[in-house]
Amino acid sequence: MKDIDQSLKGSVFQTQRWSLHDGEGIRTTIFLGGCPLRCSWCHNPESWNENPIHRVTVKEVMDLIERDAIFYRTSGGGITFSGGEPTRQGEFLKTLVKNAMFLGIDTAIETSGYFNWEEQKETFEMLDSVFVDIKHMDPAVHRKFTGIDNSLILENIMKISDLGKRPVIRIPLISDVNDDGDNIEKTGEFILNHLSIEGVEILPYHNLGEYKYRDLGIEIKHQFFTPRSEKIQEVKEILKKLGVNLVY
Numbered sequence: 126m127k128d129i130d131q132s133l134k135g136s137v138f139q140t141q142r143w144s145l146h147d148g149e150g151i152r153t154t155i156f157l158g159g160c161p162l163r164c165s166w167c168h169n170p171e172s173w174n175e176n177p178i179h180r181v182t183v184k185e186v187m188d189l190i191e192r193d194a195i196f197y198r199t200s201g202g203g204i205t206f207s208g209g210e211p212t213r214q215g216e217f218l219k220t221l222v223k224n225a226m227f228l229g230i231d232t233a234i235e236t237s238g239y240f241n242w243e244e245q246k247e248t249f250e251m252l253d254s255v256f257v258d259i260k261h262m263d264p265a266v267h268r269k270f271t272g273i274d275n276s277l278i279l280e281n282i283m284k285i286s287d288l289g290k291r292p293v294i295r296i297p298l299i300s301d302v303n304d305d306g307d308n309i310e311k312t313g314e315f316i317l318n319h320l321s322i323e324g325v326e327i328l329p330y331h332n333l334g335e336y337k338y339r340d341l342g343i344e345i346k347h348q349f350f351t352p353r354s355e356k357i358q359e360v361k362e363i364l365k366k367l368g369v370n371l372v373y
């Protein structure tokens with residue numbers, strides 16, 4: 126541990142102790158600032174700022190994490206790195222993951238999958254669990270709603286799977302954007318043909334983040350809707366019929 130730079134600084138826009146939804150057991154979620162995507166439905170637009178004023182050292186983050194170490198061990202929990210896109214601060218993230226590994230603390234990441242693989246490979250080798258989104262299988266639709274196409278994301282998901290990490294694939298399900306049968310079938314086929322995964326988690330869109338756009342003075346470009354419960358069920362049935370394992 127003494128070889129790891131504890132003074133390295135990074136931007137953390139939020140921390141959440143006692144989180145139960147971002148992996149196994151009781152967890153501390155660290156939200157790292159910066160994201161190269163601009164998903165029109167993003168409920169964390171405050172994460173887009175690359176250089177928030179609130180920069181902290183690795184040591185400060187680790188001190189917070191270690192406060193709950195006993196609870197991680199007794200519940201099978203640990204730390205989850207979220208964002209934003211946590212790989213955006215590659216060195217900072219890698220150093221935090223390394224520290225946690227030395228302390229025997231479980232680590233998970235929530236990622237968009239959009240990053241340079243060579244720069245992040247070592248970090249992914251150390252992480253215990255990976256949650257990664259597939260937002261849409263059509264590159265043009267993906268670009269329309271997120272600002273980038275999906276090719277690098279799909280490539281990286283295959284590489285994560287090839288590392289043997291068995292990612293959880295998350296589908297943020299948005300009415301009339303990605304909940305049609307054709308897109309869901311293509312998503313399922315991609316998973317079955319190219320990945321070895323823990324399972325798929327369907328996350329229906331909610332508009333709880335809308336007030337943040339108003340507070341930050343960011344224009345709301347599209348009005349999105351939560352899929353009806355019948356639609357959510359239909360999507361799950363399509364995936365199940367294809368043989369895709371659903372989790373949660």
Ligand code: SF4
Pocket residue numbers: 160161162163164166167168169170172208209210237
């Ligand atoms: S990848 Fe996540 S944090 Fe980034 S814009 Fe999309 S929803 Fe927001």
